[in-house]
Amino acid sequence: MARLVVELGFGSTVTTPVASITWTEVTQRVDIVSRGISISNRGANDEQSETQPSSCSLTLDNEDGALTAGRSASPYYPNVKKGVPIRVREITTAKNLITNTGFETDTSGWSSSGTPAIARVTSPVHDGTGSMRCTWGAVGSQSVRIDVYGLDVGTTYTASAYVYVPAGDQSVRLKMAARSTGTDYAFGSYSTLNDAWERITCTFAATEPSLQLRINPQTPTGAGDIAYIDAVQLEEGSSATTFDSDGAQFHGLFFGGVNAWPTQWTGLHATASITATDVFKILSKGQLETMLSEEVLLDEPLGYYPLTEASDSDAAGDLSGTTAGPLGTTAVGSGGELSFGGGADSGPDGQGALSLTPVDASNGQFLTGDLGQDFETESSSAFIFVEGWFSTSTNNRVICGLTSTDNRYQIVFSLNSSGEFQIQSTRTGETLTSSAPATGNLANGVHHHFVYDEEAGNVWVDGVAYSVGVDSMFRLRHLTVGSWANGRLWTGQLSHLAFYAPGPSGDVAQYVAHYTTGTTRHVGENGDVRAARIASYVGASVTATGGTFGGIGSQAGLGGSPLSHLQEVALAEGGILVADRASGAVILQSRDVRYNPSASITLSYPDLDTAEVRFDDDDQKLINLVTATRPGGATQRVKNQASIDAYGQYPQSITLVKETDNEVVDAANWLVNRFADPPPEMRQVPVDSYTLPLATYRALLDADVSTVLEVTDLPDEAAASSATVTIEGITRTLRRHQHYINFHVSRTETDTVWVLNSSDYSQLDQTTRLAY
Known part of the structure; x- marks a missing residue:
């Protein structure tokens, strides 16, 4: 017995944790008889293609107007709106509809x-x-x-x-x-x-x-x-x-967000025919800032000036999304230059910075601006944190300073005459009191990082804490960057000025961690960690499956959609990226998920919809010449001459965010070894699964990208009596008492690798392919 369960999460979003969503079941509203449910494009067409967003289409009865967007009489008003989470599940059982019947493991459910x-x-x-x-x-x-x-x-x-x-x-x-x-x-x-x-x-x-x-x-x-x-x-x-x-067992088939709520009528009968898209839709929207900026934005700054504007800019903007205003150029005396942008050495992460070149300490340009009323209020009611990066070879210059509107409260961050980090402050608007911890000479042309913790009275410089005796400030509002009192003009670079008012001083660790981002760019962190980092920038999460993940190179600049950068990680790993069917998470499979797998489902050919079963021997997947590189690395070529002699050149170029050039060439070799001469393969396994035995039906419901199937009892005309294939993509059509599935598949043997002393995987010239 199988039953459909369709639920909507009014008032939540796709990235809301599933356990926090209040689900409203709408199964009774689904037209499962005439229109059914279509779930398409899960996964990819083949193992060489990127995973695409999957979608789910269904029609809901709206005779009572409950699913009409903007209708105040709806019991779900005002939450009938785009983006509402929807999940489609099937529940299967032989008889018992209880999911945890005997507490053999726990009390879950x-x-x-x-x-x-x-x-x-x-x-x-x-x-x-x-x-x-x-x-x-x-x-x-x-x-x-x-x-x-x-x-x-x-x-x-x-x-x-x-x-x-x-x-x-x-x-x-x-x-x-x-x-x-x-x-x-x-x-x-x-x-x-x-x-x-x-x-x-x-x-x-x-x-x-x-x-x-x-x-x-x-x-x-x-x-x-x-x-x-x-x-x-x-x-x-x-x-x-x-x-x-x-x-009973639940089987997640789809999880995503409703794209739109159309209300339509057949005569006087109202329906809502909706289409939902999985979390890939959210991940494909917008463009990320640099990695360092995204790490800062995760911590919800009250004001944030990356100072990475284009080279033709004359002002700096706030990215925090609060009411902090822009910083405009101010000149004192005559001469001097102020510019943005720069080359690879500009800013700690090479992504640009503000460059200041005054004539001297009293003649040049700097930036000033109004941080707004919200900042003024927060600086009076909470302890503030100040963060920034600087680089100079000149002592006794000012990084930035904050003042209250009446100038009574002032705090200035600078280097003193010995090049040590210095904080000066006053609560009276009169002479600034100085505090300079023994940081050593920082005017050495190197990019340095600081975080000031007002509550603890500490300043962290390059990840090291120093005590400073500075009074608390109130009603701070005006910001000056690169000068103070029209003097001590900064010579060098400044970037990523951020201001926080989060509460406990223990939070300082998350701001100090930005030092690691700026100096290492997280080069070498494992692919699963990098993927989770990128997804977190838009509130999504990543579930990693498989074995060990390799180190990833620099993605410091980002600049594309979150999905594009997650796909970069998956490509570098040689793994698979796919949306979770039970939540708004993303699943990242490591490449060794597919190494020498065994079939978990066996289907007999007569049980399939035979009209769509075919074997292909073509050049669709043929690759025998690969040009591979990594950002900032070598460009290398790998080829299979025998394949080139037989078929001509089938080239492919790839850029991998790998950590080393050796890893890039290993990946290129793996690609050529697998696809230099692809043998005939089955590419689709269609099956009307509803009438199959319960155990098989459950296995087919749970089958997902990278699951391995074995199809037996093939017709005599086939090259062999059975075929073992790996699922690459899935399309489903559900109607009452019918569940039609079309699996897009590839030849499993493509991912066989050498195993020492194995009778199956160490046969000379047959299964001795080396993986990486």
Whole structure:
């Protein structure tokens, strides 16, 4: 038995953690008979193509107007809007609709209302090796509960459970409640035995496709009383039958965001035919700033001036998204230059900086601006942090300074006459008091980083903390960059000035960590770590699968969409990037997921939709000449001369964000070794899966990109009686009592690699391909 479950997460977004989303089931609204559900483009067409965003299309009944965007009478108003999360799942079972029936591992799926505590125990047990102990609390209304899906409205069901109640403790019963309202509407009888297992039941007619099974004590309060629960079942029919421990299983088919909410009519019948797209849609939008900027923005600055504007700019802008204003050019005396941009040595990450070249300490140009009312308010109510980068060869010059509107409060960051970092401040608007920790001479032409922590009275320079005696500031609002009091004009570069007002001084560690980003650009961090870093910039997450991930080179400049940079990581890894089907996360598979895999599903050719099964022997995937490089690295060529002699040149150029040139050439060799002469292969496996045995059907529902299938009993005309293939992409069409799947596949043997002393994978000149 298989049932569809479609839910919407009104009030949330695709990147909201699944556990935090309040789901509204709309299964009853889905037109599953005439239009069905289409899930397309999951994965890629073949192993050489990039994964594309997948989509899901379905039609919902909107006769009551509940799904009309902007309609105030909708129970979901005002959250019927674009981007609403949607998930499509199937629940499968032989009989029992409970997902955690016997607590063999844990109590997952079960929760409590009120104060009962639940735990898995191993004694007493009715079935298997575990049961659930419920310890009741001292509240007026309490229960333990589990959601049940896949019900047919109007059908009679019976819930049952074995309970063990110690002598002197409260009897318990089963009841059913509506998930949407929490209203109880079907009740079973209370247990009657003590110190023995007893089966209790509750029979009801389903009024919704999903309900909640609850177990509650007879007396409202009874702190410390215990009941043990085991062998829970919910099945069709008016009586309980033999317990089946093989409970219901959920299979995630799609998770994404609704693109639009159209309201349309057939006569007077309103529907909403929607299409949703997975998290790749969000990841493909917009352009990232540099990696250093994105790390700063993650920490939600109150004001942030990267100072990386284009070379023809004469002002600097704030990227924090607050009310901080721009910084304009101010001149003092005569002469001097101020410019943005620069070459590879401009800024700590080579992505540009503000360059100041005054005539002397009193003649030149600098920047000034108003940070706005919000900054002034925060600087008075919270401790502030100030961060920045600087480079100079000249002592006794000013990096930046902050003042209140009345000039009473002033704080200035500079280098003193010995080149040491210096903070000067006043709370009276009069003479500045200086504090210069022993940082050594920083006027050495090298890019340095500082973070000032007002609450702790520390300044961190290049990751090292120094104590400074500076009073707290209030009502700070005006910023001067590269000068103070029209003097001590900075000579050199300044960049990434950021201001925070987050609260506890312990937060300083996250700002100090920007020093690592600026100096190392995170070169060499593993691919799974890099992917998680990039996804975090837009609030997404990454789940890594497989073995060890290799080091990734510099992506300091970024500048493209998050998805494009995640694809760069996947390409460098030789892995696969795909959206999670059960959440808004991204899955990154390492390349060794596919090394020498074995088939997890076997299908007989007669069970397939044979009209679309074919084998191809063509040059679609042929590659025999690869030109490979990495940013800032060597350009190298790898070729297979035998293939070139046989077919001519089939070139391909690749740029990989690898850490070393050797890794680049290894990847190029791996590409040529696999595709210099591709043999015939099956590229599609279509199957109408609904009528297959339950175990096979479940396996096909769970099959995903990189799952391996074996197709047996091929016709005599095939090159072999069976074929082993790897799933690259999936298209699904679901209708009532039908689940048609078309798997885009590739030849699994393409990813076989050499294994020492293996009878299968160390045969000379056959399976001795070296992987990397």
